[in-house]
Amino acid sequence: MPPPxxxxxxxxxxxxxxxxxxxxPGSDRPARIVSRGGGAxxxxxxxxxxxxxxxxxxxxxxxxxxxAGLTAELxxxxxxxxxxxxxxxATGTIVSLVEPDGQRSMLADRGANLALxxxxxxxxxxxxxxxxxxxxLLDPGPRDAGLAALRAAAVAGCTVxxxxxxxxxxxxxxxxxxxxxxxxxxxVLPNADEARLLTGCADVTEAARALAARHPxxxxxxxxxxALWAAGDELVHRPARPATVVDTTGAGDAxxxxxxxxxxxxxxxxxxxxxxxxxxxxxxxxxxPGAR
Numbered sequence: 001m002p003p004p005x006x007x008x009x010x011x012x013x014x015x016x017x018x019x020x021x022x023x024x025p026g027s028d029r030p031a032r033i034v035s036r037g038g039g040a041x042x043x044x045x046x047x048x049x050x051x052x053x054x055x056x057x058x059x060x061x062x063x064x065x066x067x068a069g070l071t072a073e074l075x076x077x078x079x080x081x082x083x084x085x086x087x088x089x090a091t092g093t094i095v096s097l098v099e100p101d102g103q104r105s106m107l108a109d110r111g112a113n114l115a116l117x118x119x120x121x122x123x124x125x126x127x128x129x130x131x132x133x134x135x136x137l138l139d140p141g142p143r144d145a146g147l148a149a150l151r152a153a154a155v156a157g158c159t160v161x162x163x164x165x166x167x168x169x170x171x172x173x174x175x176x177x178x179x180x181x182x183x184x185x186x187x188v189l190p191n192a193d194e195a196r197l198l199t200g201c202a203d204v205t206e207a208a209r210a211l212a213a214r215h216p217x218x219x220x221x222x223x224x225x226x227a228l229w230a231a232g233d234e235l236v237h238r239p240a241r242p243a244t245v246v247d248t249t250g251a252g253d254a255x256x257x258x259x260x261x262x263x264x265x266x267x268x269x270x271x272x273x274x275x276x277x278x279x280x281x282x283x284x285x286x287x288x289p290g291a292r
Contacts, residue, residue, distance in 0.1 A: 003125030004054035004080060005264065006158075008149045009041015009133025010113040011059040011074075011083060012092035013066050016249060016289045019099055036290030037073050038094050039113070040133040040165065043250045043291045047257030047281060049078035053265060056080040058121045058149075060089075062112040067091035082122050086112040098247045098289070106249075114141035118148035124158045129264055131256070134165030137181055138173045147181060154184050159264075161187040163256055164194040171197060179214070187217045187263075189256050195220045204228070209235065219275070221255055223248075227279060229271040238275040241283035250291020255282040 018032040037046070045057040057074065061067030063085050070091065071083055089112035098104040116136065124130050130153040136146035153160050162185045164170055170178060175198055182188065188211055190198060195207035195218075204220060205228065211218035212230035220228045222240075229236040258281030262274040269277075285291060 001054065002265065003128035004056045005048055005129045005131060005260065006056050006058065006122060006124045006149070006153075007041050007045040007048070007131045007133075008058045008116075008121055008136055008146065009044065009131075010039035010092055010110060010135055011042045011057070011061050011067070011070055012039035012094050012110070012113065013070065014038030014094050014096055014249060014290055016096045016098060016247060018247060018289050019097060032289065034289045036292065037070050038250065038291045039070075039092060040135055040163065040253055042070065042074060042079075043253035044131055044133070044163075044257045044260075045079045046074060046077050046292045047254050048261055051257065051261040051281070053257075053261045054080070056082055056122060058082045058116075060084050060086050060112040060116050060120065062089040062091040063087050064091055066093070067112070082120065084115075084120050086115045089115060096247070096249045098249065101245070104247065104249050110135070110139070114139055116142035116145040118145050121145055121149045121152070124153050124156045126156045127158065128156065129159045129161070129260070131161045131260060132163075134163050134170070134178075137178070138165060138169040150181070150184060159186040160184065161189060161256070161260060163189045163252065164198065167193050167197050170194060183214070185215055187219065188215050189219050189221070189252070189259075191221045191252060192223070205235065219259060219278075221252055221282075227255065227275050229275055231271070234271070236271040236275065238272055238279060241279050243283040243286050245286045247289045248286055249289070251282045251286050253291060254285040255279065257281055
């Protein structure tokens with residue numbers, strides 16, 4: 001059996017408000033509100049476990065009922081936990097406001113996730129894989145842990161995947177700084193807007209090619225248009241799976257897990273098969289509120 005994938009990233013509660021009706025500033029607006037397990041790192045780990053890929057999650061929770069509930073859920077899903085409880089801190093909470101078309105905006109209180117430190121990240125097994133959620137690098141608190149994870153993976157000869165996370169924090173962090181930090185990544189997983197920001201290319205295909213010039217593989221998600229795989233001179237596009245979109249929260253995390261599960265456990269699989277596996281996982285998630 002291959003060594004477990006090491007996932008480094010946030011653990012959080014998602015409070016998802018699926019809005020209905022027209023915007024009503026200063027008044028009331030109907031919504032369906034649910035609480036679900038979330039956090040980009042935890043989402044990827046949970047989906048990998050569901051797909052049968054051994055996985056260990058490194059992260060932090062607060063010493064509260066929310067953190068205990070989230071870790072119990074993840075353990076029951078088959079995720080091996082390297083999650084530290086931070087005394088006096090609250091577990092992260094994300095409020096996701098979902099419009100009737102499925103698009104969402106997020107309000108993030110990362111809480112204990114900001115206390116992640118290098119000692120919290122297990123040393124990856126030689127020849128294994130590290131998946132790093134970009135949020136880990138985008139704040140001064142957990143940044144050292146993210147950089148330490150990248151260095152340890154390089155020493156161990158691991159493959160590495162990195163998700164850039166979100167354009168707003170990424171822009172604030174600095175594109176050049178990000179590209180330097182993640183230069184050794186085997187696989188980068190931006191969405192279309194993140195790919196454009198990272199490369200300065202308006203055309204998403206050119207952005208994918210530019211990222212593939214820096215990394216062995218670049219996979220760019222395109223929302224309803226599917227996803228692109230770029231590696232060297234190879235460019236593969238696959239369409240999205242048909243789905244009635246309720247909430248896009250966590251779709252990128254689900255895609256990453258589906259693609260990684262296929263790519264890591266089936267080296268004989270083609271890029272098209274890996275993309276299809278990621279898109280199938282994403283299509284399951286968008287049909288309902290919450291990231292998993």
